[in-house]
Amino acid sequence: MKQKDVKIPEATIKRLSTYINCLEKLDGDGYQVVSSDLLGESCQVSPAQIRKDLSYFGEFGVRGVGYGTRSLAEQIKKILGLDHIWTTVLVGVGHLGQALLNFTAFRQHGFRIVGAFDADPAKIGTVVSDGVVIEPVSALDDTIHREQAGIGIITVPAANAQETADLLVEGGITGILNFAPIKVRVPENITLRNVSILSELDNLAYLLSNRTRRRSRKKS
Amino acid sequence: MKQKDVKIPEATIKRLSTYINCLEKLDGDGYQVVSSDLLGESCQVSPAQIRKDLSYFGEFGVRGVGYGTRSLAEQIKKILGLDHIWTTVLVGVGHLGQALLNFTAFRQHGFRIVGAFDADPAKIGTVVSDGVVIEPVSALDDTIHREQAGIGIITVPAANAQETADLLVEGGITGILNFAPIKVRVPENITLRNVSILSELDNLAYLLSNRTRRRSRKKS
DNA sequence: TTCATATTGTGATAAGAATCACGCAACCGG
DNA sequence: CCGGTTGCGTGATTCTTATCACAATATGAA
Numbered sequence: 001m002k003q004k005d006v007k008i009p010e011a012t013i014k015r016l017s018t019y020i021n022c023l024e025k026l027d028g029d030g031y032q033v034v035s036s037d038l039l040g041e042s043c044q045v046s047p048a049q050i051r052k053d054l055s056y057f058g059e060f061g062v063r064g065v066g067y068g069t070r071s072l073a074e075q076i077k078k079i080l081g082l083d084h085i086w087t088t089v090l091v092g093v094g095h096l097g098q099a100l101l102n103f104t105a106f107r108q109h110g111f112r113i114v115g116a117f118d119a120d121p122a123k124i125g126t127v128v129s130d131g132v133v134i135e136p137v138s139a140l141d142d143t144i145h146r147e148q149a150g151i152g153i154i155t156v157p158a159a160n161a162q163e164t165a166d167l168l169v170e171g172g173i174t175g176i177l178n179f180a181p182i183k184v185r186v187p188e189n190i191t192l193r194n195v196s197i198l199s200e201l202d203n204l205a206y207l208l209s210n211r212t213r214r215r216s217r218k219k220s
Numbered sequence: 221m222k223q224k225d226v227k228i229p230e231a232t233i234k235r236l237s238t239y240i241n242c243l244e245k246l247d248g249d250g251y252q253v254v255s256s257d258l259l260g261e262s263c264q265v266s267p268a269q270i271r272k273d274l275s276y277f278g279e280f281g282v283r284g285v286g287y288g289t290r291s292l293a294e295q296i297k298k299i300l301g302l303d304h305i306w307t308t309v310l311v312g313v314g315h316l317g318q319a320l321l322n323f324t325a326f327r328q329h330g331f332r333i334v335g336a337f338d339a340d341p342a343k344i345g346t347v348v349s350d351g352v353v354i355e356p357v358s359a360l361d362d363t364i365h366r367e368q369a370g371i372g373i374i375t376v377p378a379a380n381a382q383e384t385a386d387l388l389v390e391g392g393i394t395g396i397l398n399f400a401p402i403k404v405r406v407p408e409n410i411t412l413r414n415v416s417i418l419s420e421l422d423n424l425a426y427l428l429s430n431r432t433r434r435r436s437r438k439k440s
Numbered sequence: 441t442t443c444a445t446a447t448t449g450t451g452a453t454a455a456g457a458a459t460c461a462c463g464c465a466a467c468c469g470g
Numbered sequence: 471c472c473g474g475t476t477g478c479g480t481g482a483t484t485c486t487t488a489t490c491a492c493a494a495t496a497t498g499a500a
Contacts, residue, residue, distance in 0.1 A: 007456090009456075009457060009458095010423075011457070011458090012457090013422075013423050013426050014416075014419055014423060016422075016426075017416065017418065017419035017422040017423065018403070018416065018419060020422075021401065021402065021418075025402070035476085035477060035478085036477075036478070037477080043403060044403055046458080046459075047477090047478095048458080048459060048460070048461095049457095049458065049459080051477090051478060051479060051480085052457090052458075052459085052479085052480080054478095054479090055478090055479055055480065059478080059479070060478095061477080061478050061479085062465080062466065062467095062477090062478075063464065063465040063466055063476085063477060063478040063479075064464090064465060064466040064467060064475080064476045064477050064478075065465095065466065065467070065476080065477070065478085066476090066477070066478080067478090079426070080422050080423075080425055080426045080429070081425040081426055081428060081429025081430070082422065082425055086425055086428075094319065094322075095315045095316070095318040095319035095322060096315070096316065096319035098315040098319075099314065099315035099316035099318075099319055100417070102314075102315060103417070103418075105401050105418050106418065106421065109418065109421065109422060109425075110425075111421060111425075150428065151421075151424065151425075151428070158325075174428060174431075175424050175425075175427070175428045176424075177420060177421055177424050181241065181325050182241065182245070183238070183263060183264060191424060191427045191428050191431060193420055193423060193424050193427075195417070195420050196234075196237065196238065197320075197323070197415070198237065198241075198323075198325050198326065198329065199234055199237035199238060200397060200413055200415050201326065201329065201331055201371075201397055202233075202236075202237035202240075202300050202302065202329060203230075203233050203234060203237065203300075203413060204371065204395050204396075204397050204411060204413050205300055205301040205302055205306055205329075205330075205331075205371075205395075206233050206236075206299070206300045206301055207395070207411045207413075208301060208306075208370065208371070208394060208395045208411050209300070209301025210301070211411065227486085229486070229487055229488090231487070231488090232487090255446085255447060255448090256447075256448075257447080266488085266489075267447090267448095268488080268489060268490070268491095269488065269489080271447090271448065271449060271450085272449085272450080272487095272488075272489085274448095274449090275448090275449055275450065279448080279449070280448095281447080281448050281449080282447085282448075282495085282496065282497095283446085283447055283448040283449075283494065283495040283496055284445080284446045284447050284448070284494095284495060284496040284497060285446075285447070285448085285495095285496060285497075286446090286447065286448080287448090
């Protein structure tokens with residue numbers, strides 16, 4: 001087994017996340033062992049790609065046999081850092097925030113939302129999910145410290161995204177997931193991901209507008 | 221030179237979408253002309269990257285001067301196919317669906333949601349946004365035809381995502397944006413984008429897990 | 441006009457990611 | 471325990487994307 005410390009393609013990380021989902025589905029379907037062929041079929045990735053992705057991190061399969069379904073899922077979770085609880089706060093309890101608070105898959109992947117914050121005084125005190133009550137943004141700092149939260153999710157309107165990011169950083173958060181449709185800026189030492197839902201739709205529009213091109217060929 | 225026959229990188233399309241946002245911001249800030257340097261600064265992309273991205277589609281700037289802020293935004297919108305209305309339906313009016321229905325940026329980019337559908341009988345008839353009333357899923361086919369809808373957005377639970385996709389395809393939709401956390405399958409001639417919010421968080425977890433800490437190697 | 445300056449557009453090059461192809465390990469039936 | 475078959479792991483190869491560097495072109499001043 002070799003643990004390389006070469007740079008891992010971001011695309012690989014993205015795929016690993018989907019492998020987990022597919023593996024859990026296949027596990028539910030009764031497959032105790034899966035081949036890269038079967039897994040690839042299930043999540044629409046080439047078998048070689050899967051093996052290559054995994055090879056960045058070690059050897060998880062058995063030649064001539066395949067991968068243990070459950071065990072591979074566990075291994076990938078460990079690779080992604082999903083083998084422990086990520087304590088998370090969420091700022092901006094609009095519909096999107098509410099949607100994320102209720103998103104069970106988050107919990108299943110180890111993300112526990114311990115605080116929900118909103119600027120609207122009328123919302124303060126409302127119970128949003130199991131035991132989480134909406135707090136004013138002014139309480140952000142306290143809660144982050146008390147709960148030792150490491151991740152912050154931004155679901156406020158674009159206009160307030162940057163100030164929210166600043167508050168999270170100030171509070172001691174080290175990772176931020178930003179859903180507001182502008183790119184926020186954070187210090188070097190903070191890990192940030194901007195998620196642009198709008199650009200996904202834009203992308204779809206582009207694809208639809210230019211569909212004259214031939215689809216990529218499939219392997220036979 | 222006009223649009224070449226070359227394949228455009230998907231990453232380029234994604235960036236074009238963000239350029240629009242940045243250009244509109246800069247326009248609001250009073251810049252009538254922007255250089256690739258300024259735009260790059262604003263949206264955190266290298267100037268060369270911007271020029272290269274644009275060069276796939278033509279020449280939009282003036283050497284020694286820069287780009288007209290408004291006009292470049294317009295041009296990019298045209299490239300992405302955002303220069304006309306995309307008639308859209310949305311299935312699954314949970315919190316996420318509701319969030320998208322209220323998302324003003326969608327409308328600004330030309331996406332008009334003309335129908336909202338849900339399987340829950342209790343929700344039928346509720347007004348969700350300007351004049352849109354929640355309809356039963358059984359009405360999907362009719363509405364798609366009547367409104368000539370081209371795009372379908374899936375915001376139903378994972379368990380119902382595939383059947384929803386099938387219904388959309390059956391109804392005559394040509395493009396689908398799927399937010400359910402499983403990859404749905406559609407016929408060749410349908411354009412599909414799967415958006416995985418979960419994988420964004422997973423990705424963040426990975427980045428956080430591997431920031432300063434070098435992976436310890438195990439001896440077997 | 442001509443020079444100095446700004447900034448685009450793009451071919452060449454480098455970096456990065458996906459695919460291929462094959463060695464090799466594990467299982468199975470006889 | 472032997473030969474056939476399956477299917478992983480990975481170096482080599484191909485394909486894709488990003489970066490670089492500079493010629494080309496516009497502006498403004500003298």
